Amino acid sequence: MLNRNTTVEVSLETLDALIEMQSELAKVESPRVKVLLSRLIENLKSADEMELYRVCDECSKLTREGYVIESCEFYCSKECLHQHVSAEEFEKLYSDGEGDSYWTNWY
Known part of the structure; x- marks a missing residue:
């Protein structure tokens, strides 16, 4: 079960795939999917690989x-x-x- 203490680690390939699916994932009504997506983004912000990414100041993508x-x-x-x-x-x-x-x- 996912909760606020769930730690998620992803590879760069997985992250690239998530970025491509981000718009579609945002439309999902499932609270579990939303928790997972927010946890992934939280964890990525502290990851070394995050320097390869930016967060859009308009849409947060x-x-x-x-x-x-x-x-x-x-x-x-x-x-x-x-x-x-x-x-x-x-x-x-x-x-x-x-x-x-x-x-x-x-x-």
Whole structure:
């Protein structure tokens, strides 16, 4: 039985699969699935592998690629980015690759 003391360890391959399924898992109504998902994310935040991931500041999705704004904000998609920064603002911040705002992946 899962509870708040359940420890979950996952491989990077499993984590990648969970990230791909994250949107679908979030729709599941089962409290057990929600507890498992939250425990996985909690454990990952303290794992060494977590430096390969970022949490989207808009939708909270774990991602291995996305937009960095001023080296401190992370967005997984254009949709999330544009909730906070317009395309024009991003272009100014990007500054032809010379600024601290850009798209990248953390592999």
